[in-house]
Amino acid sequence: MASNGETMATVRIIGTPMDYGANRRGVDMGPSAIRYGGLADELERAGVESVDAGDLFVPRAEERDPDATPPSEGNAKFLREIEDVCSRLADEVAGTIDDGLFPLVLGGDHSVAIGSMNGSARDATLGAIWFDAHADLNTPRTSPSGNVHGMALAAVLGRGVFGDFEWAHAPAVRESSVAYVGLRSIDDRERALVRDSEMTAFTMSDIDERGITAVVEDALEVATTGTDGIHVSLDLDWLDPNAAPGVGTPVRGGVTYREAHSALETVSKRHDRDNVVRSMDVVEVNPILDEANETAGLAAELASSAFGKRIL
Numbered sequence: 001m002a003s004n005g006e007t008m009a010t011v012r013i014i015g016t017p018m019d020y021g022a023n024r025r026g027v028d029m030g031p032s033a034i035r036y037g038g039l040a041d042e043l044e045r046a047g048v049e050s051v052d053a054g055d056l057f058v059p060r061a062e063e064r065d066p067d068a069t070p071p072s073e074g075n076a077k078f079l080r081e082i083e084d085v086c087s088r089l090a091d092e093v094a095g096t097i098d099d100g101l102f103p104l105v106l107g108g109d110h111s112v113a114i115g116s117m118n119g120s121a122r123d124a125t126l127g128a129i130w131f132d133a134h135a136d137l138n139t140p141r142t143s144p145s146g147n148v149h150g151m152a153l154a155a156v157l158g159r160g161v162f163g164d165f166e167w168a169h170a171p172a173v174r175e176s177s178v179a180y181v182g183l184r185s186i187d188d189r190e191r192a193l194v195r196d197s198e199m200t201a202f203t204m205s206d207i208d209e210r211g212i213t214a215v216v217e218d219a220l221e222v223a224t225t226g227t228d229g230i231h232v233s234l235d236l237d238w239l240d241p242n243a244a245p246g247v248g249t250p251v252r253g254g255v256t257y258r259e260a261h262s263a264l265e266t267v268s269k270r271h272d273r274d275n276v277v278r279s280m281d282v283v284e285v286n287p288i289l290d291e292a293n294e295t296a297g298l299a300a301e302l303a304s305s306a307f308g309k310r311i312l
């Protein structure tokens with residue numbers, strides 16, 4: 001993530017057009033919308049080389065074999081479809097890192113992070129920063145919706161039934177190395193899970209009080225301490241709906257356009273110094289709900305800020 005591309009590895013874009021985790025509502029069109037929103041140009045302007053691996057194959061649920069294992073686990077909708085996609089995504093991400101490239105995964109709903117993080121954590125202990133309005137820490141037992149995007153982080157951490165699923169649980173991601181930034185919408189049963197966890201949770205109130213830079217610097221400390229590198233997971237509903245209307249689960253009171261850029265620049269500056277970021281995903285862009293592709297364009301811009309784009 002060097003500002004002028006001196007030390008930044010080539011970025012490999014991996015589209016994952018999956019909407020199963022959001023109960024199939026259009027977020028599968030995110031990868032095309034983000035590309036159309038100017039991702040390659042934005043990266044080029046940041047001085048970052050990129051290659052596009054195209055999109056992972058995501059079968060339509062109607063085509064699944066009716067004799068295969070049951071589609072869901074308890075209340076978790078489309079869990080088998082998500083397992084199939086995330087297992088292949090994990091291989092892609094791990095292979096990309098092996099090739100010395102930097103995986104940038106375009107979602108898709110937030111359950112793609114299960115695949116990205118499992119791939120990134122295959123040969124390394126991995127910290128993470130979760131930029132999101134939501135904690136995504138439900139399990140099939142606690143989820144009010146049954147939507148796996150609200151369980152993505154719980155899956156990676158092996159909580160509840162996910163502890164039995166090798167494709168979901170990444171033991172090389174320790175809870176104490178995960179930091180949330182920007183939380184503001186947590187379900188009743190999820191609140192205790194977050195409070196009792198070993199994760200560090202920076203809410204919107206923390207950002208109000210301390211400013212985005214101090215909070216992101218602390219989050220970087222949490223995620224880099226005792227790990228080989230970090231995963232950056234960017235859910236576009238982290239931003240205020242004024243800036244990012246094209247998401248399935250918008251929540252008022254999010255970060256502004258400027259705060260978002262500033263946060264990712266802070267990540268990028270740290271990466272310039274210490275080469276800490278291993279992988280990133282940009283998720284939850286829903287073109288059906290967007291206004292003239294604004295949210296997808298913003299996703300492209302924010303990715304390039306993360307990779308070193310500067311104003312001057």
Ligand SMILES: NC(=[NH2+])NCCC[C@H](N)C(=O)O
Pocket residue numbers: 109110134136138143144145146147149150151186187235237249284
């Ligand atoms: N990645 C997301 N947008 N997650 C939204 C989750 C919403 C809610 N907490 C749920 O479990 O259904």
Ligand SMILES: [Mn+2]
Pocket residue numbers: 110132134136149235
């Ligand atoms: Mn999320």
Ligand SMILES: [Mn+2]
Pocket residue numbers: 132133134235237238249
């Ligand atoms: Mn969210």
